[in-house]
Amino acid sequence: MSYTPSEKTLQKYADVLIKFALWSGKGIKKGEKVFLQVPECAKPILKPLMLSVLKRGGHPLMHYIPDDINRTFFENASMKQIEYMPKKYLIERVNECDHFVGIIAEKDKHELEGVDTKKIMAQNIAAKFYKDARSDKEYAGKLTWTLALYGTPAMAKEAGMSLKDYWKQIEKACFLDYKDPIAKWRRVVEKQKEIINKLNRLQINNLRIKGKSVDLKITLGMKRQWVGGSGRNIPSFEIFTSPDWRGTEGWVRFDQPLYRYGSLITDIELEFKNGVVVRSNASKNKKLLADMIKVKNADKLGEFSLTDKRFSRITKFMAETLFDENVGSRYGNFHIALGMSYKDAYDGDPKTVKRNE
Secondary structure (H helix, E strand, O other): OOOOOOHHHHHHHHHHHHHHHOOOOOOOOOOOEEEEEEEHHHHHHHHHHHHHHHHOOOEEEEEEEOOOOHHHHHHHOOHHHHHOOOHHHHHHHHHHOOEEEEEEOOOOOOOOOOOOHHHHHHHHHHOHHHHHHHHHHHHOOOOEEEEEEOOOHHHHHHOOOOHHHHHHHHHHHOOOOOOOHHHHHHHHHHHHHHHHHHHHHHOOOEEEEEEOOEEEEEEOOOOEOOEEOOOOOEOOOEEEEOOOHHHOEEEEEOOOOEEEOOEEEEOOEEEEEOOEEEEEEOOEOHHHHHHHHHOOOOOEEEEEEEEOOOOOOOOOOOOOHHHHOOOOOOOOEEEEEEOOOOHHHEOOOHHHOOOOO
C-alpha cells in the first residue's frame, strides 16, 4: 500500500534538520550554503528541505540522486573508472558548503547483492580524501552535517512492516508527533548533556561488557571524553566515545544485522586481541564483512556507544543502522563501530597525540 506523510509532517521533519540539527542544535545562519543530498525515492522531502533553508535565509544546493544506477555502474565500470574521483570538484564542494544534509532512502535494499566486494571497497577507499576534507573542516568549527531517514516501500518490507507503520516509527523517533519537535529535541539534548557530564566526572579507565553474547574489555585511554547530542544524525540518542583501540580484548556477537553497500550482513561476530579484530564471522555476506575489515585501520575499535531507553522511542527493528543503533528496547543498547575515531571524543589537541598515547 502506498503511503506518503502529510506535507505538515515532512515540513516539521525538514525544520528539525535545518533549524535544529545543523550547528549542533542552533540551526543554519543567514547566507550559509546547505548541500542537500536526496535520492529520487525520497523526492517528497526535497521541497520541504529547500523551503526550510530558504526561510532561514540560506542557499540550498540540491544534489538529486537517481535510483537504479549503482548496480549498473559497478557491473560495467573498470577498476580505473571505479577509483576515479573528481578531486578538485569534490574538494571545492567542501570549501563552498557550510552544511551537508544526507537523506537515507533506498528503492532496493539489496541492489548491490552479489556485486564484487573488491569494487565496492575500492570506491570507498578512493573517496577517503573527500571524507577527510569534510572532517577537517568540521573539526575546525566551520561545517556541520546531519543524516536522516526517509521510509520507502522496500525499507518497510525489509523491516516486516507496512509503509505507514514504518513511518509511524520515524515520526515517533524524531518527535514529529509533537507540536514543536525542535523544542522537544532541545530538552532531550539538555538531558543527554547532564549524563555526559556525570560520565566524564567519573574518569573511567576501563569498561567490561559481559553477557550471553558478549565478553568485551575496553580501555578508554588518556584524555578521552563522552560526547553526544550534537545533531549529527536524526534521531540520535547515543552517548559515545572513541576508546584507545589498543586496549580492546574479547568477543561480541550482534543481535541485529547490518546493511552496508546494498547488502545484508547477518549474525556478525567479532573477536579482538591486542586491539585488533583477529576473527570475524557472519551467516550471510561473510566475505563482504571480511573485506570491510581488511581496509586499513578498519580492524580497530573507533567508537563505543550507549543508548538510553529513557530518550529513545524506537521500539521496532527498522532494517537501517541509523535507527537500529538507537533502539530503546527494555534497557537501551550498546554498540561499537570499527574504523575512524572521533576527534571531539579526545579532551585535548588531537595533533599532539603521540603513538603510545
